[in-house]
Amino acid sequence: MSLRDLPKLELHLHLEGAAPPSLIRGMAKEKSVDISRVFCEDGSYDFRDFVHFLSVYEAATSVLKSPEDYARLMTAVLEESASHGVIYTEFFVSPDFCGGSDVTAWREYLHAMEEAATRAEAQLGIASRGIVTCIRHFGPDKAKPTALCAAETAGGWITGFGMGGDESVGHQGDYAYSFDMAREAGLRLTTHAGEWGGPTSVREALDDLKVERLGHGVQVIQDLALVDRLIEEDIVLEVCPGSNIVLGVYPKWDRHPIQALRERGVKVTVSTDDPPFFHTTMTREYEQLARVFGWRASDFHEISQTALDAAFCDADTKARLA
Numbered sequence: 001m002s003l004r005d006l007p008k009l010e011l012h013l014h015l016e017g018a019a020p021p022s023l024i025r026g027m028a029k030e031k032s033v034d035i036s037r038v039f040c041e042d043g044s045y046d047f048r049d050f051v052h053f054l055s056v057y058e059a060a061t062s063v064l065k066s067p068e069d070y071a072r073l074m075t076a077v078l079e080e081s082a083s084h085g086v087i088y089t090e091f092f093v094s095p096d097f098c099g100g101s102d103v104t105a106w107r108e109y110l111h112a113m114e115e116a117a118t119r120a121e122a123q124l125g126i127a128s129r130g131i132v133t134c135i136r137h138f139g140p141d142k143a144k145p146t147a148l149c150a151a152e153t154a155g156g157w158i159t160g161f162g163m164g165g166d167e168s169v170g171h172q173g174d175y176a177y178s179f180d181m182a183r184e185a186g187l188r189l190t191t192h193a194g195e196w197g198g199p200t201s202v203r204e205a206l207d208d209l210k211v212e213r214l215g216h217g218v219q220v221i222q223d224l225a226l227v228d229r230l231i232e233e234d235i236v237l238e239v240c241p242g243s244n245i246v247l248g249v250y251p252k253w254d255r256h257p258i259q260a261l262r263e264r265g266v267k268v269t270v271s272t273d274d275p276p277f278f279h280t281t282m283t284r285e286y287e288q289l290a291r292v293f294g295w296r297a298s299d300f301h302e303i304s305q306t307a308l309d310a311a312f313c314d315a316d317t318k319a320r321l322a
């Protein structure tokens with residue numbers, strides 16, 4: 001079986017970050033929005049570093065203006081994922097971009113996304129769930145209405161709460177109120193930590209937000225005592241190697257710590273983060289892991305099992321995916 005056809009589970013995918021450039025360009029044209037600064041001459045997304053990436057991401061997202069736009073986006077992304085053998089995806093979805101974290105507006109966007117996801121599951125066999133995500137550089141006060149959106153819509157397709165954005169802004173603990181609200185609503189928790197903020201950010205995520213998964217988490221390798229804590233506490237990493245290489249967290253694939261973390265006993269999974277931004281797909285991530293670290297079918301099977309165990313969906317869904 002080719003790597004493309006291997007069944008895959010992806011736990012870390014930003015919905016807007018997965019938008020095909022052609023879809024964003026088409027929507028910008030339909031709405032006469034000028035976002036030419038978002039693209040390179042070859043039509044791909046154009047950014048020079050992480051902070052610029054976040055700004056280009058938000059500019060591209062600004063053309064998504066209605067629930068129908070989000071339904072089109074969801075359909076396009078799930079079709080692309082399914083074509084790479086993905087059978088289950090967890091999306092980071094952001095009420096901040098969907099009606100400004102107003103609960104009534106959010107319900108309409110969510111309804112449109114869920115309908116598209118249900119259709120894709122019936123037609124393509126790809127299951128999905130949503131993780132409501134606050135955006136760190138928007139600040140703790142903006143995260144509270146986002147957490148309320150999450151709490152008010154918890155229980156169905158929305159199964160988690162998380163945080164993305166610029167990890168250098170403030171502290172994980174500044175967002176504890178929002179994470180507590182989400183936990184009390186029954187949501188599972190993850191946050192971006194240890195992508196840029198090193199072991200300190202990871203420690204804060206565990207102590208102050210009490211998350212069970214970490215987005216990226218890879219910089220924990222700088223503190224082996226903390227690595228051992230991740231193992232003891234069964235914390236799972238949502239590793240996105242291709243993203244880390246393009247954004248410059250690591251200079252080259254063979255310097256990426258995914259293999260070292262795994263060999264020490266950390267539970268790792270593999271995702272694409274924002275695939276068109278990073279010129280990647282789940283197939284490409286698998287191909288690179290096979291090329292650089294010699295991963296074979298048994299290694300890919302192990303990370304799929306880890307992802308299934310750590311997924312934020314219910315036991316019945318897991319039984320169907322197994």
Ligand code: ADE
Nearest residue numbers: 014017164165192273274
């Ligand atoms: N939002 C989208 N991609 C992200 C990343 N790699 N880190 C933090 N926030 C993000």
Ligand code: ZN
Nearest residue numbers: 014164215273
């Ligand atoms: Zn991410």
